Amino acid sequence: MSDTKDTGGNSGGRKPLTVSRKSSGTVKQSFSHGRSKQVVVETKKRRAVGPGGSSSAPAKDAPKANDSLEARLIATAKKLGITVDELKARQKALLERKNEVAARAKEEQREKEAQDRLRSEQEKKLQEAKEREEAEARRKAEEEARKAEEAAAKERVDRAAKTRSKPSAPADSPAAAAPAVDDGPARGGGKRKSKDDRDRSARETPSRSSRGGGGERRRGKLTISSALGDDADRQRSLASLRRARERERERRTGGGEQREKVSVEVTLPETITLQDLAQRMNERVADVVKFMIQQGEMLRGNDIIDADTAELIAEEFGHTVKRVAESDVEIGLEGEDDDPKDLKPRPPIVTIMGHVDHGKTSLLDALRKTDVVSGEAGGITQHIGAYQVKLKSGERITFLDTPGHAAFTAMRARGATATDIAILVVAADDSVMPQTIESINHAKAAGVPIIVAVNKTDLPDSNADKVLTDLLQHDVQVESMGGETQAVKVSALTGQGLDELTDAITLQAELLELKANPSRDADGVVIESQLDKGRGPVATVLVKRGTLERGDIVVAGSQWGKVRALVDERGQQLKGAGPSQPVEVLGLDGAPDPGDSFVVVDTEARAREVTEYRIRSKRQVSGKAGAAARASLDQLLSKLKDGSVETSELPVVVKGDVQGSVEAISQSLDKLSTEEVRARVIHGAVGGISESDVLLARSSNAPIFAFNVRANKQARDLAEKEGVEIRYYSVIYDLIDDVKATLSGMLAPEKRETFIGYAEILEVFNITKVGKVAGCRISEGKVLRGCGVRLLRDDVVIHEGKLKTLKRFKDEVNEVNSGMECGMAFERYDDIRVGDKIECFQVEEIARTLD
């Protein structure tokens, strides 16, 4: 219907304007009714872009190639029996399918890879989420536990959060970077729509990480939404969690192993704070608090727990426990024993003992004058309880200024043996007297060697030899009598024989090899104390070891303080006081008791710990024992009556207006003494009652008898505080009567037995819950309820005890008379038989008197 006409070389007709590569022709179209139309057909040739670059080149070669291709195609078509067009169509279809299959395979491969990546990513995310949750839980618990450190921790977290908010922070964090990298394929997958894209994607695969990095950077950028959103929270907590995890791991590895390695022995007192416990266990307080929270106990570091709880905690943390009593605070207070090579000779400490009026005080005064330092430094001006004299030979002797064995014994009662040598003063005109004997006994009991000073040898009626022979009876054998005890004849009045006495002391000291280490913290004993108006509490102490220095922290009894000043008996301020040196100590917070030991401690805390414990235990003792601990005659009497106190000695302190009255009282009290009971004057002296008297009385549980003298205000206050009774008298007989009454109370009452009746056992009943009951008839006298009974079998006493029940017709009765029948049962005794006889009696206690 239409012819196509090539117009290539045709210059005539309508020829469309063309630039190149176009071939055009005309096609004649025939329509009905003889109409026709000429249509111009243009064929545009595709431009082949090749290395030659020119479009004309392929145009030149193309016909050749086309010719051979065409020939091959025609041949193949012929072979297959199809047209060339058909063959071409088939080849094209084949090629397309091939390409399609290859593309699909590629796509599938890529999809598979993406899926794998996605899956592993999801797994990774899941794993991370899980770890995050665990770490979060751990962190939360830890946060809770670390309430004590919360402020500090918060600050750290805040600081860390701020740091994390900086853009670079998330990139640093692997946890934050990982999802950004892994998101890459997913995002690529989203764009995987066209082939070109896929190709580009394939080409760009090696540089994906850089894109990922770009994503990461974008993620790292802090936006308001990301800062406020969950994501920011998560990132923050992740970082802190990581640190928390590391800490945990460190603790578990390092700390845990350390705990196992160093399982400490924790010393537990009766109560302890959590903080202290943690310290002693080498654990963190937060861990202990956390453990307690886990146990349901909300406690803080400074809460106090008992030893049982503390033990549980310590064991839970893998430590062993050593329970200690509160009193253990005293352990180690005295310090270590000294190395023998550090010991240096020290002056002897001497106490003068003897009977009243034999010249103890006079001798002390005389000895004080022997001091060669007196001339140089003003001499001994103060009575501070002890003084030290320097002999001509250069040696020193310390004398305790409180004469008498009472003070000596009071000290001993407190465990303080301050004395090395006892000088027994015996008046040559009076010879051995009761207190001489007491002194001997006390010195011997303490194991302190005696030197006999036969005093008053200046008197015409003195008989020194009698003294020495009398002493033999009391087991004191002097050298002149073949013994080992030194004896020196002296006169305190004239000063005769004093040098010999001091020589004897130094000789004895040499024998004793008295040594102490002066280069250590001091300890010693309090020999006197008082509350001085101007200077406050003043204690005279005797240093036993070490050197006491100004500024030292001292614990003396239940008092402590920092040594403010040290004053010697010459009134001179000292920097330090060495062994055997008596010195007044200023700076204590109260007056310690004489006989208390003192010790220098390292810290005020230690001093406080010890004194607080001592005060507490003192209070407990006075709370428990109450009045029993106090020295009151009435209380002593009532205790004697109810039998809660058994004693055979009544110690008393006697203070009188004149020596004569004190002596008279002491002697009268001596006379009251019997073999069973005695009144012992632990201190008898002239003058008003001082605090030191009260302290002495307190330490010996003795009342103070004051004859025509009074106590000063401080002594009264102290007596009231310490519960020491002071009785005032103006008639000696009243005093003696009181003591007599007390001593009578101390006598064991006389027991007098009265027979009241006999009963015969007629029958024995065995009653459940009661035991054996004897059915008896009273054959003689009567039987009283609760009376004493003896069971006689064939007239032999086989049991003695008390009646438990006395019944008549099932009723408990008070008395059953002769001829009547009754039921009787014994206390804690069951072996009763028919035919046995019961002897009934009563015991009367009759109080005895000294008369």
Ligand SMILES: Nc1nc2c(ncn2[C@@H]2O[C@H](COP(=O)(O)OP(=O)(O)OP(=O)(O)O)[C@@H](O)[C@H]2O)c(=O)[nH]1
């Ligand atoms: N003749 C003489 N009299 C002396 C001597 N020593 C002491 N006296 C006197 O004896 C009396 C008692 O002396 P003190 O020193 O008070 O005796 P004491 O042993 O301390 O007495 P108490 O403190 O009561 O225990 C005093 O009057 C002294 O003067 C001495 O050697 N010769």
